[in-house]
Amino acid sequence: MARPLLPHEDRLLPVEPAVRAVARDLYQSVRGLPIISPHGHTDPAWFADNAPFSNAADLLLTPDHYLFRMLYSQGVSLERLGVEPRDGGPRAEPRDAWRLLASHFHLFRGTPSALWLNHVFRDLFGMEVALDASTADLYFDAIGEALATEAFRPRALFDRFNIEVLATTESPHERLDHHRAIRESGWGGRVITAYRPDPVVDSEHELFSEALAAFAQLSGQDATTWRGYLEAHRIRRAAFAEAGATSTDHGHPTAATADLSATEAEALFQRILRPDRTTAEAELFRAQMLTEMARMSVDDGLVMQIHPGSFRNHGRRLFERFGRDKGGDIPTATNYVQALKPLLDRFGDAPGLTLILFTLDETAYSRELAPLAGVYPALRLGPAWWFHDSPEGMRRFREQTTEAAGFYNTVGFNDDTRAFLSIPARHDVARRVDCGFLARLVCEHRLDLYEAAEVAHDLAYALPKRAYKLDLPRPGGG
Numbered sequence: 001m002a003r004p005l006l007p008h009e010d011r012l013l014p015v016e017p018a019v020r021a022v023a024r025d026l027y028q029s030v031r032g033l034p035i036i037s038p039h040g041h042t043d044p045a046w047f048a049d050n051a052p053f054s055n056a057a058d059l060l061l062t063p064d065h066y067l068f069r070m071l072y073s074q075g076v077s078l079e080r081l082g083v084e085p086r087d088g089g090p091r092a093e094p095r096d097a098w099r100l101l102a103s104h105f106h107l108f109r110g111t112p113s114a115l116w117l118n119h120v121f122r123d124l125f126g127m128e129v130a131l132d133a134s135t136a137d138l139y140f141d142a143i144g145e146a147l148a149t150e151a152f153r154p155r156a157l158f159d160r161f162n163i164e165v166l167a168t169t170e171s172p173h174e175r176l177d178h179h180r181a182i183r184e185s186g187w188g189g190r191v192i193t194a195y196r197p198d199p200v201v202d203s204e205h206e207l208f209s210e211a212l213a214a215f216a217q218l219s220g221q222d223a224t225t226w227r228g229y230l231e232a233h234r235i236r237r238a239a240f241a242e243a244g245a246t247s248t249d250h251g252h253p254t255a256a257t258a259d260l261s262a263t264e265a266e267a268l269f270q271r272i273l274r275p276d277r278t279t280a281e282a283e284l285f286r287a288q289m290l291t292e293m294a295r296m297s298v299d300d301g302l303v304m305q306i307h308p309g310s311f312r313n314h315g316r317r318l319f320e321r322f323g324r325d326k327g328g329d330i331p332t333a334t335n336y337v338q339a340l341k342p343l344l345d346r347f348g349d350a351p352g353l354t355l356i357l358f359t360l361d362e363t364a365y366s367r368e369l370a371p372l373a374g375v376y377p378a379l380r381l382g383p384a385w386w387f388h389d390s391p392e393g394m395r396r397f398r399e400q401t402t403e404a405a406g407f408y409n410t411v412g413f414n415d416d417t418r419a420f421l422s423i424p425a426r427h428d429v430a431r432r433v434d435c436g437f438l439a440r441l442v443c444e445h446r447l448d449l450y451e452a453a454e455v456a457h458d459l460a461y462a463l464p465k466r467a468y469k470l471d472l473p474r475p476g477g478g
Helices: 017-030 044-049 056-061 065-073 094-103 112-124 133-147 154-160 177-184 208-219 226-242 262-272 279-300 316-322 341-347 364-373 391-405 420-443 449-467
Strands: 035-037 163-167 247-250 303-306 355-357 379-381
Touching (some): 017 420, 017 449, 035 420, 044 177, 056 094, 065 094, 094 133, 112 420, 154 163, 154 420, 247 279, 262 279, 279 341, 355 364, 420 449
Parallel strands (some): 247 303, 355 379
């Protein structure tokens, strides 16, 4: 017998009645605010082409590494979930993959994935029974029918979600054709890009040589010389800014930075181009390039984000068979105080520079990150990220950073997702958790109610818009 799907209206709000009442009022004041999504990984082709999404599995399951890492941990192969192997081998049909998810959906109890998906199922598709093996086909067919309608085209959903701006992420060796098509289409939705130079900065990246060649071609520079390589970055950054970018993003293994002399940096660059480069040389070059990117941000105004501390593709066989971003990434301990000092010595108080720090190492919140952001004018703290993008992770973030950094040295919330349909759900979770945290401060008489209401609004809307410079005029005056 199918079980009802009835997400509680007070979900995630505090248990104590008095605190819950305050949290409920705060949440009602921000729940309808427009969504600012300043950093994510949705596909710009969706908004350029505005083609219908195909089916429930290809939209909600196959791109979502949060889902298949859990299923893989329970012995479910990625091929059975519809993920195509790199060698082009067989994979499950979408309906079969969806049935497999449905029969294992109990694995996600208590996880943010269940919160997000149940929000999507109920609020977007109107499902009234829970997903399980008995309702798998009901879901697959109902979602498929909805996706075939005009109301579920990407641009219509963008408008329905009340998204004010959404940033995708591309690398400098990519052409940005989809962003050009969006701008030329006449559609009013604001979809911008962000500059992610990792493939042409990380010499240990599997695409490094190929990406560097495309980078050189697009920029018209000789990217095998240090001078030409830096100029290529300036040219591509300008092209990204023309496509709407207001930020860069750097997903390095560590937060290490360096401040080499021009002669030392040029010599290091020539070494990392060689096939016999060492791991230490690759790490030092990544560190130097964070400082070079900060220097360029001082010049061109792009906000700089650092997402360090993930051991990417830890599962060797998973990576070899399916490639990147398939759930095999693991958080690592991350140092910030010593790692960032070379960059901060040079640019920590540079006018106009905004450097947003993220972490997968929660032990760094109160020990390193909050004190750093609480003193350096350039630094801001990004929200709880990736493995900590959860109610508990968001609460821990506020509890451990507010005393030293306050609210206004953070940047509100960003969803950092490939799963387009989950964006409203993720923002809703963040708004509920933040309102619960603020309500406790009100009930402890640490904030007045009007202060909490202003902070709730700023966390949900004003801070991300300001931090990512999204309140500035668009290029070309648009």
